[in-house]
Amino acid sequence: MSHSVPTKVLVIGYVWPEPRSSAASGHVMQILEAFLEQGWDITFSSPAGPGEHKADLTALGIREVPIELNNSSFDTFISELAPDIVLFDQFMMEEQFGWRVEKHCPDALRILETSDLQSLRHARHQRLKDRLKINDEQTDFTELFAPALHEEFQLMASTDLAKREIAALYRCDLNLMISEVEIDLLVEEFGLPRQILHWCPLMIDLPDTTAPGFEERAHFLSIGNFRHAPNWDAVLWMKTTLWPLIRARLPRAQLHIYGAYTPPKATALHNPAQGFHIMDWAEDALEVMSAARVCLAPLRFGAGIKGKLVDAMLCGTPSVTTPIGAEAMHGDAPWPGAVALDANTFAEQAVQLYEDPARWQQAQIQASALLQQRYQRSVHGPRLINRIDDCRQHLAQLRNDNFTGAMLRHHTLKSTQYMAQWIEAKNQLNPTER
Structure with a gap:
């Protein structure tokens, strides 16, 4: 997609990336690198404090802007930035900032980088805890390792976390999924439209040296x-x-x-x-x-x-x-x-x-x-960019086809908006409680 001015991207990170500490941060960095290769103008923001092993994004030409939760200063920031694309890193960031993005930049493409399905991870953790409560024998966990997709759905479906996470996926225009198993689970069991999901695994350059023997x-x-x-x-x-x-x-x-x-x-x-x-x-x-x-x-x-x-x-x-x-x-x-x-x-x-x-x-x-x-990065990087370009070109149709997402944005974001505004008002009245 050719533009006379560079495409503007805002990334809202749950944390500042630490690629040497976690694979999730490594994946975010790989996505940022794919964007940089397009000459896109990138701003990275996060409400988190910088971690011990934070990557230096400014050295890559990416602006770093701290933001606050439940604070209307974000509205001014995003209105002035006017991004073409907003990438939420983890669904909690979509929950916190999605309604503000929609209100001030309704035409920006909204992408969610999931890293993994947190509700699936938590449900599996609970299954392990339940098994250890019944039987603390530590050698055979065969029954935990081969559940059908429908069993995973049954584990997740009653949890608040799944309801929050799946709703956030629906509300976005495109969701980057690192696992094909999770794509199948979302489509076949939760009923998400496949066209809002994109398989984007870890993207690496093949080593050019021989590994030690x-x-x-x-x-x-x-x-x-x-x-x-x-x-x-x-x-x-x-x-x-x-x-x-x-x-x-x-x-x-x-x-x-x-x-x-x-x-x-x-x-x-x-x-x-x-x-x-x-x-x-x-x-x-x-x-x-x-x-x-x-x-x-x-x-x-x-x-x-x-x-x-x-x-x-x-x-x-x-x-x-x-x-x-x-x-x-x-x-x-x-x-x-x-x-x-x-x-x-x-x-x-x-x-x-x-x-x-x-x-x-x-x-x-x-x-x-x-x-x-x-x-291979050389395969998945261009494939990601092509998918984003296609979504931007057909954004109205994409949103029209995702009625559940539109419905969730209409209802959920109103409640999120009012809760955020209530917290902000409370903080202003009682600044010492923050």
Whole structure:
């Protein structure tokens, strides 16, 4: 789509991006880079404070503007900016700011970057908690790992979170989905129109260097932001069940666990005598991943796709995970490592990969093929831009075809608007309570 002036994009972030701390931030950065390649004029705003590992967006030519929740100063800001496209990073930002965007920039294309379906992740977490309450046996979780889409829908449908999240998806003109499984769930079970959903996985450049080989590597590795509940649960499962099983077979093996925002409860698990090392944040995740022989990702719940497992493929590091970890990541291709449904199989597969150079080498080759097949930036970047351009050209028709979205905007946003205005008025009367 050619314009005499650059397309103006406003991104409203739940947090300031920290691509070295989380895959969700990494995905946001990949989307921003696709926009920058078009010469688009980008402003990034967030009501959050800057985190410890915040990316320097200004160095990329992106303006950074802090904003406030429940404050009409945003109305002035967006009216003056007059963006052509507004991207909400996570549905809570659409809830907070969507009605203001619609009121002041009704013709701006509204896009939601979901990262993962939070209501699906939370429902799966609840299912795990319920299972552990009934039976705290820690080895076999087969029943959690292969539910049909309708079972997932039944888990989610009664929750407030799903109602909020699905409503936000309906209210947007386009929703970026990182997982094809989640697209199928939304279309087949929740009835969303497929034309408002776009598959946009992690987008990477293929490595141009040869990954280190089997003999050059040592140790097991696990990595992930400790603030993300599925990662913390995986660390606990490794500590109590999986690592003792692996260590019984490989008495000298070491497990190095890296993650941003390491809490004291994680540091307390550090035990060099058991080969169990809590390593804190990795300055360069790809460097530590490339030095490891096998990546462990024993996720018992979660959603979306897993940045750590794409990193493992990039580094040619075979991984052992669960069906939750591998979900929506490999299509019909073989997994570059192993997918296990229970603790004993997980440990067995981890040991085999660690000790068998031929099997390890085969997994490394499969990783390279999978990256090429599914995750190339050169494929998904242009596809995203084309989809956005098409939505902008047919915006009136797109909105007309999405009557449920229009209805939800009419009703929900009025209530959100009045609640926000009430909070703002209350804050002005009682500034000390803010």
